[in-house]
Amino acid sequence: MPNAAINLWDKFAKFADLGSPRVIAETGNCQLKLVKLLGKEVWRFPADRIVLVLDGELMLGLHDGAVWLSAGEMYVVPRDMEHHPLATDECSVMLVEPKIERGASVMPAEIWV
Numbered sequence: 001m002p003n004a005a006i007n008l009w010d011k012f013a014k015f016a017d018l019g020s021p022r023v024i025a026e027t028g029n030c031q032l033k034l035v036k037l038l039g040k041e042v043w044r045f046p047a048d049r050i051v052l053v054l055d056g057e058l059m060l061g062l063h064d065g066a067v068w069l070s071a072g073e074m075y076v077v078p079r080d081m082e083h084h085p086l087a088t089d090e091c092s093v094m095l096v097e098p099k100i101e102r103g104a105s106v107m108p109a110e111i112w113v
Contacts, residue, residue, distance in 0.1 A: 008034065008054065012092055014113045021095055022113040031110070033095040037087040044084060049077040049097040056091025060084070 011024050011034055019041055021033035037058065051060065052074040060067045060075060061084045067075050077083055085093075 008094070011113050012036065018090070020111065023110045024113060026099060029099050030096055031099045033097070033110075034113070035093050035095060036090060037085055037093055038090040040086045041084055043082050048079045049095060051075050051077060051085075052094040052096070054092045054094055056087060056089055058091050058093060059086040061086060 006024055008024075011022070015022055015036075018036050018038050021035040023031050023033050025032045051058070051069065053069040053071050055071050057071070058069045060069065060077070063082060069075055
């Protein structure tokens with residue numbers, strides 16, 4: 001349905017697992033993903049990434065400090081900046097990041113909702 005609005009909360013309701021992003025759309029070479037977070041995730045070292053907190057609070061640990069985000073706030077993680085998310089309570093996050101071509105032997109395919 002290319003002309004249908006995407007309801008983010010309906011998409012979040014379709015999965016329960018934590019820390020596993022789900023792709024909801026693509027535009028150009030970017031993917032929009034939803035993820036539920038709770039606890040501390042592993043250090044990440046991706047390309048550019050936008051982290052938008054939709055519900056809850058999230059701390060992004062950086063090597064030189066931290067960024068605290070509340071619902072409605074976002075942070076642009078620059079290319080090559082290692083970071084890790086930490087959520088003391090479950091939070092709902094949208095990620096916008098470059099689409100990565102994945103070989104079947106390297107990484108599993110992205111999961112769409």
